[in-house]
Amino acid sequence: MSPSDFFYRNREIAGFSNPSRAIYAAVRELLENSLDACEAQKALPEIFLRITEVTASEAGSSIYIMRISDNGTGLPPEEIPNCFGKVFYGSKYTLKQARGTFGLGGTITILYGQITTHKPVTITSSTGGEIHEYEMMIDIQNNRPMILRHRVMENKKKWRGTVVELQMEGDYSRIKSRLLDYLKETAIVNPYADLTFVDPAGRLYRYERGTEKMPPLPKAVKPHPHGIDVENFRRLVSVTKEKSMKAFMMEHFQGVGQKTADNFLKAAGISRRAKPKSLKPEDIVTLVRTARQFSDFKRPDPSCLSPMGEELLETGIRKELNLTESDFLQVVTRKPSTYLGFPFIVEAAVATGSSISKQYKSGTTIIRYANRIPLLFDESSGVVWKVVNKNINWSTYKVYSDTPLVIVVHVCSTKIPYKTVGKEYMADQPEVEKEITNAIRTAARSLRIYISRSHRAARERRRLNIFEKFLPKIAEFSTKLSDNEDPPDIAPLLAAVSTTIPDVEEKIKEVSTIVGDAA
Numbered sequence: 001m002s003p004s005d006f007f008y009r010n011r012e013i014a015g016f017s018n019p020s021r022a023i024y025a026a027v028r029e030l031l032e033n034s035l036d037a038c039e040a041q042k043a044l045p046e047i048f049l050r051i052t053e054v055t056a057s058e059a060g061s062s063i064y065i066m067r068i069s070d071n072g073t074g075l076p077p078e079e080i081p082n083c084f085g086k087v088f089y090g091s092k093y094t095l096k097q098a099r100g101t102f103g104l105g106g107t108i109t110i111l112y113g114q115i116t117t118h119k120p121v122t123i124t125s126s127t128g129g130e131i132h133e134y135e136m137m138i139d140i141q142n143n144r145p146m147i148l149r150h151r152v153m154e155n156k157k158k159w160r161g162t163v164v165e166l167q168m169e170g171d172y173s174r175i176k177s178r179l180l181d182y183l184k185e186t187a188i189v190n191p192y193a194d195l196t197f198v199d200p201a202g203r204l205y206r207y208e209r210g211t212e213k214m215p216p217l218p219k220a221v222k223p224h225p226h227g228i229d230v231e232n233f234r235r236l237v238s239v240t241k242e243k244s245m246k247a248f249m250m251e252h253f254q255g256v257g258q259k260t261a262d263n264f265l266k267a268a269g270i271s272r273r274a275k276p277k278s279l280k281p282e283d284i285v286t287l288v289r290t291a292r293q294f295s296d297f298k299r300p301d302p303s304c305l306s307p308m309g310e311e312l313l314e315t316g317i318r319k320e321l322n323l324t325e326s327d328f329l330q331v332v333t334r335k336p337s338t339y340l341g342f343p344f345i346v347e348a349a350v351a352t353g354s355s356i357s358k359q360y361k362s363g364t365t366i367i368r369y370a371n372r373i374p375l376l377f378d379e380s381s382g383v384v385w386k387v388v389n390k391n392i393n394w395s396t397y398k399v400y401s402d403t404p405l406v407i408v409v410h411v412c413s414t415k416i417p418y419k420t421v422g423k424e425y426m427a428d429q430p431e432v433e434k435e436i437t438n439a440i441r442t443a444a445r446s447l448r449i450y451i452s453r454s455h456r457a458a459r460e461r462r463r464l465n466i467f468e469k470f471l472p473k474i475a476e477f478s479t480k481l482s483d484n485e486d487p488p489d490i491a492p493l494l495a496a497v498s499t500t501i502p503d504v505e506e507k508i509k510e511v512s513t514i515v516g517d518a519a
Contacts, residue, residue, distance in 0.1 A: 002143035003087040007108055008115060014108045019061035022112055023051070023170035024179055029105030030068045030164055032373065035190060036099055037072025037162060044212060045193035046071045051172060053200040061171040063117055064200065069163040074127040077152075084110055084123050084164070085138045085145025096218040096304040097412050099371050106164070111138055113168035120148055124163040131155045172200050178376055183207060184320055185367055185374035189308060189410065191316035210319040211312065218306040222254040225264070225291040227300075227341025227415075233284050237276045245279075246272035255298030264294050292341075300343035302336035305412050307345045308372070309333060317349055317408060327353030328450045330443040339431035344413035346432070348439035350405065350447050357404040364388060364403075368425075369410040375424055382425030384409045387436045397448040398455070409436055467493075 007014060015025035031047065038045035047070045054063040075083055082089045087107050110121045114137055124133045135149040172179075176199070187195055187207035192214045195207040223232065242248040249261040256264070265272045268290040270283060279287075291297075308316075310331040323329055331349040338344065368375040368384050379385050388407055399405060411426065419427040426432065471490055479487040 002141060004107075004111060004138055004140045004143040007087060008111060008140050011108065011112055011115075014105070016108065016112045019169055019171040020174040022116075022168065023064070023172055024175045024182065025105075026066060026109045026112070026168060026170070027051075027179060028182065028373075029109050030066070031186065031195075032099045033106050034068060034070035034072060034162070035186075035193065035372075037070055037074075038193075039214065039217065041073045042214060042217070043071055044209065044214070045190065045195075047193065048196045050198040051200050053172070054167065061169055062200075063167060064170050064172065065165065065167050066113075067163065067165040069161060071161040074160045074162055075125045076127060077125075077130075077132040080123055080125055080132060080134050081136060081145035081147055083107075084121065084134075085136055087111070087143055095223055095414050096220045097306050097371055097414055098218075099373055107138070109168075110164075110166055111140070113166040114138055115140075116169035117167040119167040121164065121166040124165075126155050126159055126161065128158055128160045129155060131159065180205065182374050182376055185369070185376070188316040188320045188367070188408070189313070189369050189372045189374070191312055191319055207320070211315045213312060215306050215308055215312060219303045221301045221304040222252060224255065224300040224338075224341040224343075225249075225253050225294065225297050226338070228253075228288060228291060230284055230288050233288050237279060237284065240276050242276060244272060245270055245274045245276055248276045254301050260296055260298075263296055264290065267294055299336070300338050300341060302343050302345065304414055305336065305343060305345050307333055307347055307412050308410060310347075313347055313349055313408070313410065317351060317406075321351065321355065321359065321406065323351065323353065323355050327351065327355045328447060330446040332439045332442045334435050334439050337431060337435050339417065339429045340415075342413055342415040344411060344432060344435070346435040346439045347410040347412075348436065348443055349408040350440065350443040351408075352403065352405050352447065352450075356406055360404055360406065362402040362404050364394075364405045364407060367406065367408045369408075370416045370418070370423075370426060371412050372410070373423075375426075377424040378420075379425070381419070383428040383433050384426070384436060386428055387433060387440060391433070391437045392440060392444070394444075397444040398451040399444070399447065403451075407440060409440070411436070 011017075015028075016022045027049065031049065034047045035045055038047075047068065049068045050066075052065045052067075054065055056062045084106060089107070113119065113121065120135050120137045122133065122135050124131060126132065131153040133149075133151040133153065134147060136145050136147045138144075139146050183195060183197055183205065184207070187193065191210040192212060193207070194209040197205040197207075199205070236252050237248075240248055240252065242251050245265055246258070246261045249256045249264065250258065262272055268287050270279075270287060310333050313333075314329060314331045317323065317329060317331070329349065329351045332347065334346045334348075336343050336345050366379060366384055366388055368379070368382065375382070394400070411432065416423075417427045417429045417432060419425055471493065475487050475490050479485075
């Protein structure tokens with residue numbers, strides 16, 4: 001069975017389990033491919049997505065035309081058919097952070113469209129030279145593209161990018177709210193992107209760019225010894241050109257110098273002069289087990305990761321949640337950490353205030369990301385939900401059930417610990433769980449200060465309102481009782497206790513001074 005035939009029979013594995021989820025999965029896969037293509041050449045993404053209803057089907061769902069265009073790298077013409085017509089034909093098989101891994105999503109989307117409508121896909125792309133347009137289908141049994149038409153056009157404007165247009169069966173009405181949530185959350189974690197979406201009813205949704213700053217691109221790195229397994233070690237041995245195990249360890253693994261290689265091989269009981277090709281299967285198993293327990297290796301290189309950073313994440317959250325200066329937002333980026341030899345970085349943000357209460361019901365709203373991919377489904381099954389609802393005692397931070405709160409968590413890694421093939425939630429790896437907990441607690445400490453000050457200011461405002469209401473009456477009655485004609489000047493005191501003064505807490509200190517001077 002070819003890979004495309006396998007996914008034809010088991011398309012629910014890739015997220016195409018029903019017509020509504022198919023719409024969501026298709027948008028997600030194609031949009032993330034476009035973002036990757038733009039970021040690869042450090043171009044600020046300008047992505048246009050349109051879904052048009054063609055006709056209703058007998059099953060209650062409809063046939064839609066989905067079209068997405070970007071200003072990314074574009075594709076060499078000879079690569080276009082395989083990139084979109086061959087399963088597992090990708091360029092992401094390197095050890096660095098990436099939204100996807102296998103080059104699978106775009107092809108599966110086209111495959112789903114073909115098996116539900118039997119219509120070809122149209123791919124238009126250019127790297128800055130001629131524009132190439134392909135109309136093609138997938139030979140599912142043999143996992144290869146079938147080119148129906150290839151047209152070459154002049155590119156006078158030197159356009160660069162890719163346009164994908166296909167037909168597919170779906171149910172937009174049932175997935176609409178989730179899809180809009182996905183686009184909004186994508187705009188939060190990609191504040192440098194300009195996204196435009198036109199839905200089947202012709203409604204226009206704009207997610208405008210909030211900054212022109214982009215996070216650094218991740219760099220491909222060598223594997224870390226703690227994350228290697230027997231099969232990967234065997235593959236490295238089979239392709240290595242090194243003549244000794246010492247040179248092999250230094251060449252194929254990160255953070256292994258001469259002294260570290262000597263000490264590791266000594267601990268494993270393998271001669272540093274031994275030839276890698278001469279290793280027996282039991283020797284490879286011994287080396288892998290020793291590598292997992294050896295503590296003198298350097299920490300994994302975090303240059304293979306591309307975290308958002310506090311500035312970009314704050315920009316995205318403020319832009320899409322419409323936060324004002326009076327709202328609270330604290331963003332935290334943790335230092336790189338590791339699990340099973342894989343580096344990862346946790347970023348977290350906590351927001352509250354009047355703008356949050358207007359958009360969300362009282363209580364906690366969790367927004368989750370993995371390598372800048374929004375995770376919208378199976379929220380209560382993931383490690384983030386566990387941390388927020390079980391690991392943290394929110395009353396410690398003066399947060400209660402009616403407090404409107406938004407918690408954003410982004411985990412970036414070369415290997416996200418997904419719990420299922422659907423990749424909708426992360427497993428509770430102890431190291432990852434600990435970092436998420438610490439990140440949220442760090443942000444929550446600032447939240448506690450903000451809430452304490454807000455409560456104090458509210459109490460003082462209520463008390464000072466009483467002064468403003470009754471002080472003129474007290475002055476009037478006091479004047480009559482003392483048989484004075486002119487009432488005392490209460491303007492200085494009223495100015496100090498006025499509720500219109502921006503900084504109430506600062507003005508409260510003036511009250512005792514004014515009263516003392518008057519006495």
